[in-house]
Amino acid sequence: MASTDSADVVVVGTGVVGCLIAEQALDAGLSVLMLEAGPRVDRWRIVENYRNLPPSMRLFHWDAPYPPKPWAPHLETRTPKEAEQYLQLEGPNARAYLQGYVRYAGGATWHWAGICWRLTPEDMRLKSLYGVGRDWPFAHDIIEPYYARAEYALGVCGPTDPAMQWPPNVKRSRPYPMGPTPFGPGEHRLTEVAASMGLMNIPAPQARNSGVAYNGRPACCGNNNCFPVCPIAAKYDAATALPKIEAKGGRILANAVVYRIETGDKKAVEAVHYFDPDKGTHRITAKVFVIACNGIETPKLLLFSKDDRNPNGVANSSDQVGRNMMDQPKLIADLELAEPLWTGVGPVQSSSIMNTTQGEFRSSHAGALLRMENFARSPLGAAAALKKGLVGKALDTEIRRLSACTARLTVEHEPLPWPDNRLTLSDKKDWLGINKPNIYYDVSDYVRRSAKDYTVPLLQKLADGLGATSFKLSPEFLNSDHIMGGCIMGADPTTSVVDADCRAHDHHNLFLPGGGAMPSGTASNSTLTMAALALKAADAIVDQLRHG
Template sequence: MSSDDSADVVVVGTGVVGCQIAEQALDAGLSVLMLEAGPRVERWRVVENFRNLPPSLRIGHWNAPYPPKPWAPHLETRTPHEQEEYLQLEGPNARAYMQGYVRYAGGATWHWAGICWRMTPDDMRLKSLYGVGRDWAFGYDVLEPYYTRAEYALGVCGPSDPAHQWPLGNKRSKPYPMGPIPFGPGEQRFTDVAAKIGLLNIPAPQARNSGVSYHGRPACCGNNNCFPVCPIGAKYDAATSLPRIEAKGGRILTNAVVYRIETGNKNAVQAVHYFDPEKRSHRVTGKLFVIACNGIETPKLLLLSKDANNPNGVANSSDQVGRNMMDQPKLIAEVELDEPLWTGVGPVQSSSILNTTQGEFRSLYAGAMFRMENLARSPIGAAAALKKGLVGKALDAEIRRLSACTAKLTVEHEPLPLPYNRLTLSDKKDWLGINKPNIYYDVSDYVRRSAQEYTVPTLKRLAAGLGATKVVISPEFLNSDHIMGGCIMGTDPSTSVVDVDCRAHNHPNLFLPGGAAMSTGTGSNSTLTMTALALKAADAIVDQLKHS
């Protein structure tokens, strides 16, 4: 074992949550060391990886430009070193929890779409309003200042006019840093069709620059390549934060797979232990520890770290670590139209229908967010035309038709925090000999009723309004890659893992911020809420260390 390393604040994970906490701690004069399981990579390398992929991997395989290291496998990618997938899945809807994050410095923000919706006041009071799920430990008014800070930290563009804020019911203390990105022709057509059936498609707030530079990032130029990577860095990804963290004095250690949290006197965390690529173990000490891996890797690490004082795992006296796993179960409709729609102008996602997430119906079935994917269809059209065996002018004509006259409609359903949706440790081990994560997942009747009674019929109505000649709806629920739950927040240590500042109930110097702490999932994207919770935790971290 090598000699110890140390810092005031030790952050495990270099995604958006870890980076926001690291910057806040550094700005307060604290020393910071960040640990990342995977490698660090430059943007040009990811772009070149994508350009050189075989055609079969260029559509829908967003992790493909990020080849995994043996010590840090991705969830859905089997490496030559792995005989079985890293993530072990079971349950009635196991496919709906496949997930798609990368274990690289910068995390999943490399290939996220950049959408930054806030939760609504009603989203945080599901139990008291509708008798389902949980209430949050605080209301929207407490989170609002952190939402605003998060929008300015990430560089979010969006509409601040009241017409485009409904049906969220959110009060805002400041406008977005930048105005919205205009709709392309396909999105405008979809907006008009939705309005005819009483649905409001509005510009989505996005962590990308709309016409101006921000935080040293250039303005979006509409590459329509937001995933698997923004080639120019107009979209926020945590990789753009890492040089800034280093410039402030933070240290970043990559290829460091943390496998154990060590506790000591009064059950405070003493150190974390990690393996390097040669399978050598190292120990890092600190005053305060932040586990910001994500909603899968964080509970996995806590369970791996059981000891004499914590026989069920670190932070797990409540037996809630690994429970309440959430993602928004997704259904898609692939649509052929009778005339051109022309998606692909601007970012891959730029708008959403959200009035379908709110209402009294939530006592019976899930709310859901609808959108039309704005991804350019030419690669998809070419692949589909080639499968028909066409050649010459016939092939060219069919590529043009399918590129212009097809679309994908998506609906993402609100999940409930359910204790039986659970992460446990598999008996199967990864390359380093660490137990792989195992997840049991069932979307629940709450979601199934929503699909049957509302969302699937609505998808069909939207498709018909667009002039669909063919509609194919996915036969099973899919993952949305919005990982939530696993370290749920609450005021009662017997029924939750962390307090209102994402501090572990059982350990005074351990914080577990981000999606894992979220009490409910709602139907909209989770990243902005994760970031707001990170900033709230950062304030508590700085206050705790400055007054200790």
């Protein structure tokens, strides 16, 4: 056993949630040590990895520039061989939980789109209003100030016109730090078609600098490379936050795989244990522990920490750890069009149709977000043209046509927390001997009814309005990479894992913030809500350490 280290606050995970909590704790004068399972790398290295990928990998594998280390495996590609697969998946819709996170310092913020939607008040009261899902243990007016703080911490650009803001008819305590990014030609056209159907395509709030520098990051210059990495750091990623944390006195230890949470006689967490890349073991003590890995790695760690004091795993007296796994089940429609649409101007995602997420229909089927992907189509057009066996001028002409006259529409459905959608420990183990996560996933009839009767017909109408000559719908539900629900929040310790501050019901000095705590998934991206919960938890941590 190597020497023991210590800090006031130990944070496991260096994604957006961990970074926000670390900064708040440091600002309050607390000592902070952050542990990261994977490596810490420079941006140039990721950019070079991406440039050196074969074309087929560039098109479809956003996590490929992040090769996993033996001690920190993740899903290196989206089509792994079963024997090599890290995530063990089963259930009717297993493919819909093939998550693409990476175990690197900075986490999944390296390759996220930067989208920062807020929940609506209705999103937080599904059980009360519609008789489905769960209610949050606090109202929307409690989380609103934390949303505003998160927007300034991440540097979120968004519309200045209240009519274009989301949620509608909810007073904001602060304006967005920056105005919105402008629409490209394709998004302008989608907005017109949506309006003819009574739908609103509105600017998406984004953690991206729109025309100005902010928080030491440059303005977005439209690389259209948000997946898999912003080459200039105009988009927030936690990797840009780590040097700021160190400048404030925080310590960051990479390649440290936490595998055990140790509790004492009085249920307090006393230490975490980690493996280094040489399989050496180390013990870290603290006053408060924050497990901010993600919605898969956090419940996996809690379950793996099973011992005589915690026979079901740490924080799991309710048997809810690993249950209620959520992500927005996604369908995509690839279109060929009669006339050029020209997506690819600006960020990869800049707008969404949001009014389709709300309504009384939520008592019987899911709401859904619809959008057009704004990534440049030239790589896809080139790949498709080459498959046709064309050469010379004919090849050049077809690449140009497909680059201009193709598009992708996406719909992301609202999930409900189902206890049977569950993460357990597989009998298969990784390089360190830690059990891999096994996930059972069924999108449920709630989502299937929505797709059949509501969202796919809307996609078809949008496609028709855009002048589509071909409409190819994905044959199954896909992942959206928004991991939620495995450490669900609630007021009742018998039916939830954490309280309203993301503090574990079972252990007063253990916090499990982020997407895993969210009681409802909604149809919109989860990151801003995760960030708001992180700031709320940080306030509780600081208060607890100051006043006991």
